[in-house]
Amino acid sequence: MKDWVIDDDALPIERKSILPGEGFFVPDSIEDEREDAEAEAALTGADVAVVADPDADGLACTALVREVYGDAALVDAGPHDLDEALERVAEYAEPDARVFVCDLCPDAYDDVGAPLETLVERSGPVRWFDHHQWDDAVAEAVREAGVDLVVGDSDEECTADVALRSLDYEFPEYLAELAAVTRDHDLWLREDPRSDDLADFSYWSDPEEYIEAVAEHGADLPPEIEEFLAEQRVEKEALIEKAVERADVEEVGPWTIGVTYGRCSQNEVAEALRQQGTDAAVVVKPSGSASIRGTDAFERAHEVAGQVNGGGHPKAAGCKPDIYDDMLDYAHHWTTRGAVAKQVIVDAFRNLEYDEPDSDDERADAEGAGE
Template sequence: MDDDLIDDDGRSLSRKSRLPGAGFFYPDSLDEEYADRRAREAIEGAEAVVVADGDADGLACVALLRERYDAALDVAPFEASLAARLDPGLDDGDDDDEDEDTEDSPVGLVTASPHSLSEALDRVAEYADAGVDVYVCDLCPDDESVVEAADAVTDRAATVRWFDHHQWDDDVASAVRAAGVDLVIGESDEECTADVALRSLADDFPDHLVDLAAVTRDHDLWIKEDPRSDDLADYAHWASAEEYVTVVGRYGPALPEPVVDYLEDRRVEKERLIEAAVDRAELHDVGPWTVGVTYGRCSQNEVAEALREDGADAAVIVKPAGSASIRGSEGFERAHEVAAQVNGGGHPRAAGCKPDVYDDMLDYAHHWTTEGQATKRVILAAFERLIEDDGTADE
């Protein structure tokens, strides 16, 4: 395939909004090979290993743990990389491999999602030294299939501690604890996982990391009272995991000037993508709720907020890669129930899913050219089933 066909820099914003990023077009086998190599480099010889979600909440936990183990990386190489991104004339390397030239921390980081959690734990069990400390942060397994991998890790590790704040199935939580894991689950509408880690570790953390947990909560629970929380969310999304952990570990939520400049530069296009997604949105009445549905590459939280301002109780943002974000409000706190019906999960007001409607690339081609019509129908049907289930329960 010609690289120009998947090069974001060569697309108009309209096309970029409708198509997935270049990484989508790489085979999973290549992604798995790269993920396995990077995980092995991070895990082998580490004093502790953290398996974490790659968002601001999961990565804040990593910053706390590296502080606890006195294992933070030097921030200078990452600040130099930021300067190069703002001034292409200084860039003499490949951004995709920017972390490969940095040292590895004694607290190794493996990023994962709920769908890749078992594979990440398998890698820890295979590559970690015996007696290592293992932490899992901001990840909720979809079902009990993760227990076998958790068993293998507890057999290898000295301790396994798991911090989270999502909505857990009681049977899954019991099975994970029975495997020997110290599992702490916070209240999903009161704490983010960084809060859970902060109180569970019970160390005397510096003020800037205590502040980091508080500002992360402001974003993760969609409180939106601290303007710095948007900076953390955007930076976690655009930077590499190692860069984010190192920078916020050093500065907390008071991000340094190079980061602020970088965010301002990236937000120009971000705002245009948000506008495109909002312009495409349609409102649907489903029982007592108004559901706003749209499609495109965009920042889902800002789009959801715009749809709420237009009268939506819930927002569905379908992405070109096939997944979807579901956002609720005070009038709809069942996003996780909708997502659970279509291969996903999450919180009452924030959830994600990827409906199983893609059998081959022709289905994806249809997805892109129809702006996700099949996925939209499946998710709207899940909203309708909530009403049916409520009626059955009443009877």
């Protein structure tokens, strides 16, 4: 396949919105080899290692760990390749290395049990900081494996908050502020405009570049980074607009759900749909995954995602329906704008139990009885 076929820079916005990025088309075997080499290079000789989600929250945790311990090797991971990241740390880090796992939550202990137990056996202390919705049995099993697990309240804290209070260290004020601004975006509070800058910069930059910047500047990014973000946001806004334009509205029980498809910033799309009157938003991505966002009227996003190979928070969750058997399924996904994935996720909303509203007659009888 010619490189230009998947070259993002050559695609117009309409097509870019429909198709996944270049990385999607790299086979896992090649990606695994690259990640193995990078992990070996980073972890060889490392006395401290961090396995973290490479978003603003996970990378803020890494910056905090480095503030305390100096150099710390970073192995970035998502929920679906956490086991591989733990294996790499166990294999390549120094014996008795201090290990931190940040901003990651396994769906089941069996997903990570074997590599985690190997890591605990070979390494020094293993500490795990998170703020997602943990299954009690999974949390107990992780602790029984010998891990110091601290899970914050997902409605109140981001993982950087958890790391800040759990590490025995007097952090400078600007790093405490970094955790607070990270929380503002991660919990979708939207009260501090700097939090969008952090989220966008973590997405568009290399993880090491992000960590270096926030370790030095905290939440107040320097002018050259602000200029970079302004340039990137031109395309970002165009992709958001495409996703909002193609959104449909579904009425499921007592909820109004906005459902759309596209390569885009899911939080901003969900906010636009909320302003249009939806209680929840589903953003299906070209890669096959999806983001589910709630509001004060719908705080069960994690329950929906849990039915569709995912999980998360009451107002913010993610999943990837198990519906893709071969490339033809993905081709159908792109050409139908995620039709099957949308249906599977909307059906998960329908599976939720809820109280039926009283009928008009029942309400009238109740009001009459109270007179």
